[in-house]
Amino acid sequence: MEASSEDDKLSLSSLLNAGTVKQVLISALVLVSASGFAEKLPRFLESPSGHLFDLAIDAIVFGLASSSLAKSFGILGGVDYSALDGLDKSSLARQAGEWALAGEVPAA
Numbered sequence: 001m002e003a004s005s006e007d008d009k010l011s012l013s014s015l016l017n018a019g020t021v022k023q024v025l026i027s028a029l030v031l032v033s034a035s036g037f038a039e040k041l042p043r044f045l046e047s048p049s050g051h052l053f054d055l056a057i058d059a060i061v062f063g064l065a066s067s068s069l070a071k072s073f074g075i076l077g078g079v080d081y082s083a084l085d086g087l088d089k090s091s092l093a094r095q096a097g098e099w100a101l102a103g104e105v106p107a108a
Contacts, residue, residue, distance in 0.1 A: 033062035
């Protein structure tokens with residue numbers, strides 16, 4: 001029994017969706033910048049001249065990539081749906097559809 005090419009595309013796309021690939025790349029940025037920062041910090045403490053720019057770049061990349069990774073996992077900037085009044089959890093998807101059709105944006 002042979003799998004159709006459409007089944008192959010579906011399984012490949014489910015394995016490599018854009019969100020997962022983005023999280024892997026951002027995680028790599030976090031690790032590379034953290035290791036670069038840890039490597040350059042002792043040299044900077046010994047002799048501050050000339051190493052500040054490299055250290056600052058690693059710190060900035062680490063901070064931005066870490067915050068982006070935290071946002072992608074919902075740690076930062078998440079929505080507290082329990083703060084919305086008058087909604088049951090089971091009806092939130094239906095209610096969100098109604099809000100979208102009506103062009104409304106709920107506020108917490």
